[in-house]
Amino acid sequence: MVLNPEADTRPATATTVERIEVFTVALPTLREFTVAGGGVTTRGRPAIRVLVKVSASDGSTGWGEATPIPSWTYETTESIVSTLTHYLAPAATGLPLWDLDGLVRACDRAIRRGWSTGMPLARAALDVAWHDALARSRGVSLGELWGRRRHESVELCWIVTGVDADAVADSLAEGRAAGYRHFKVKAGLEPGRGVGADVARVAAVRAAAPDATLIVDANQAGTQESALCLAQRLAPLDVAALEQPLPANDIDGLRRLRDLSPVPIAVDESLRHPTDLASFVRLGAIGIAVAKVQRCAGLTLALRQCQLAEDCGIALMGSGLTESDIGLAASLHLFAAHDLIAPADLNGRQFLSSLYATGPGIRVRQGVAEVPTGPGLGIGVDEGIVRELAC
Structure with a gap:
């Protein structure tokens, strides 16, 4: 087998995550909703959601969502935003887009587990946005991915x-x-x-x-x-x-x-x-x-x-x-x-x-x-x- 000495045999540069943005948005509520811990939605008051946008080096983007409901779990809007902005985004930026396991490990290092997963709602917003961007970069749905x-x-x-x-x-x-x-x-x-x-x-x-x-x-x-x-x-x-x-x-x-x-x-x-x-x-x-x-x-x-x-x-x-x-x-x-x-x-x-x-x-x-x-x-x-x- 003769190789072309002029051929570039180096692996193609992997697509990486270049930017992670965080948005706090207020959505209209339609009905009252209460659980044992307290209110989830209140008619007349907006429902707050935290969105994450992941942008990759190949131009693909993805979106994820966190739902701060203190009546259900301990994460608040403020803690989700600060965790994403100051800890998870810096730890994840620059990772290969394909490396979902690497994202989990980076988040584990940035916010250490206690009794269970550290800041799971914040992490979920980033993880879902990452999945969305990865599947879009390949032109497939999540199920196909x-x-x-x-x-x-x-x-x-x-x-x-x-x-x-x-x-x-x-x-x-x-x-x-x-x-x-x-x-x-x-x-x-x-x-x-x-x-x-x-x-x-x-x-x-x-x-x-x-x-x-x-x-x-x-x-x-x-x-x-x-x-x-x-x-x-x-x-x-x-x-x-x-x-x-x-x-x-x-x-x-x-x-x-x-x-x-x-x-x-x-x-x-x-x-x-x-x-x-x-x-x-x-x-x-x-x-x-x-x-x-x-x-x-x-x-x-x-x-x-x-x-x-x-x-x-x-x-x-x-x-x-x-x-x-x-x-x-x-x-x-x-x-x-x-x-x-x-x-x-x-x-x-x-x-x-x-x-x-x-x-x-x-x-x-x-x-x-x-x-x-x-x-x-x-x-x-x-x-x-x-x-x-x-x-």
């Missing part, structure tokens, strides 16, 4: 809001009118009234929607005694899962509850890193794992966690964090790559408007979301509108 898309659509559930009977009935009717067939009911909204108020709300939904899949989500609001009582009273209502009824770090309590509960127990807030799931599996403390992009610090670690769950025979449900269409698209790609046992809780469109989303966008019809097929996330982002909304 991963070589994994099992489903072309994802069925969604409607969040039943309100605490009194009239508000619950109105929310349920609105969801059914929009074509939704399955529902999630939040528990722990009235701690002074015990589990009776929660059971009454679920019973009202079951009576109005006898064929629906029902999920009840306590968002860590219970004790071992109250959670078991709630599970026992929910059993006759054919509830598919009781989600995160105990504090995230109460692994032993969740293990005992899983053994005693007549309703399947799903774990959400406890699973911030794949090693968290590994601990639950070793201790026999989990039967259903909730997949969530932001909680897992982005798509790279979320994919690892979902694969670990499948390999260990753990069922998967899907959930979001009231994201705009950027986060919605990322979650749809993740969930389409796996098999979920229940409709996914991706409720952003129920509570806010994504003013910057462009292009064909994401179609949700009769409570079913089509997985985007275009390059990257498969949606467009109008940067001009992002800059107008920036605050």
Whole structure:
């Protein structure tokens, strides 16, 4: 074999990430939304989201999103912005765009883990934007980038809001009118009234929607005694899962509850890193794992966690964090790559408007979301509108 001595045999220069920008935007809210920890959205007050734009040396760009909800987890708008601006962006700038594992390692060095992943929401915004840019640079969707898309659509559930009977009935009717067939009911909204108020709300939904899949989500609001009582009273209502009824770090309590509960127990807030799931599996403390992009610090670690769950025979449900269409698209790609046992809780469109989303966008019809097929996330982002909304 004779080589051309004049040929340039050096490897082509890898595409690198040249710039990472952070925007704090205020989006219009459509409805009130409250979880056990407090308010998520308030009618008349904008919903704050932190967006990240990644720009690479080949001209490709990508967008990601963080959802600061202090009633759900500890990251605030201020901490997400400062973490991205002063720690994660400097650590990641200059890395090869293809090196998703290198991004995880750089973030691990910049913000060290504690009990679990350090600043996962901030990291998720960067990781999703990175994925978007990488897939766009290759002209493929995220599913094609991963070589994994099992489903072309994802069925969604409607969040039943309100605490009194009239508000619950109105929310349920609105969801059914929009074509939704399955529902999630939040528990722990009235701690002074015990589990009776929660059971009454679920019973009202079951009576109005006898064929629906029902999920009840306590968002860590219970004790071992109250959670078991709630599970026992929910059993006759054919509830598919009781989600995160105990504090995230109460692994032993969740293990005992899983053994005693007549309703399947799903774990959400406890699973911030794949090693968290590994601990639950070793201790026999989990039967259903909730997949969530932001909680897992982005798509790279979320994919690892979902694969670990499948390999260990753990069922998967899907959930979001009231994201705009950027986060919605990322979650749809993740969930389409796996098999979920229940409709996914991706409720952003129920509570806010994504003013910057462009292009064909994401179609949700009769409570079913089509997985985007275009390059990257498969949606467009109008940067001009992002800059107008920036605050």
